[in-house]
Amino acid sequence: MVAERAAGVHLLIAESFERIYRQNADNVGxxxxxxxxxxxxxxxxxxxxxxxxxxxxDALAAAIxxxxxxxxxxxxxxxxx
Numbered sequence: 001m002v003a004e005r006a007a008g009v010h011l012l013i014a015e016s017f018e019r020i021y022r023q024n025a026d027n028v029g030x031x032x033x034x035x036x037x038x039x040x041x042x043x044x045x046x047x048x049x050x051x052x053x054x055x056x057x058d059a060l061a062a063a064i065x066x067x068x069x070x071x072x073x074x075x076x077x078x079x080x081x
Contacts, residue, residue: 001024001025001028001029001030004029004030005028005029005030009030010029010030010031011030011031011032011033011038011042011048011053012025012030012031012032012033013032013033013034013035013036013038013039014032014034015034016034017032017034022061023061026061026064026065026068027064027068028068029068031050031053031065032053033053035052035053038052038053050065050066053065054066
């Protein structure tokens with residue numbers, strides 16, 4: 001997670017994530033997604049809502065991500081670490 005944060009990465013998109021990697025990302029960033037359709041949307045400049053990124057995630061993981069904040073949000077704890 002340190003390398004991703006240092007590089008300014010806010011979202012990782014992959015076919016799958018190991019459980020422990022995704023849990024760590026939930027706690028300290030970056031956000032993760034397995035939706036490759038997001039790549040084209042981002043390329044078009046379209047914003048992707050946090051709720052979309054959390055679809056299919058368990059309630060606890062979603063609550064942690066929401067509590068920690070979104071990267072770039074001035075209230076985001078992830079940006080202060």
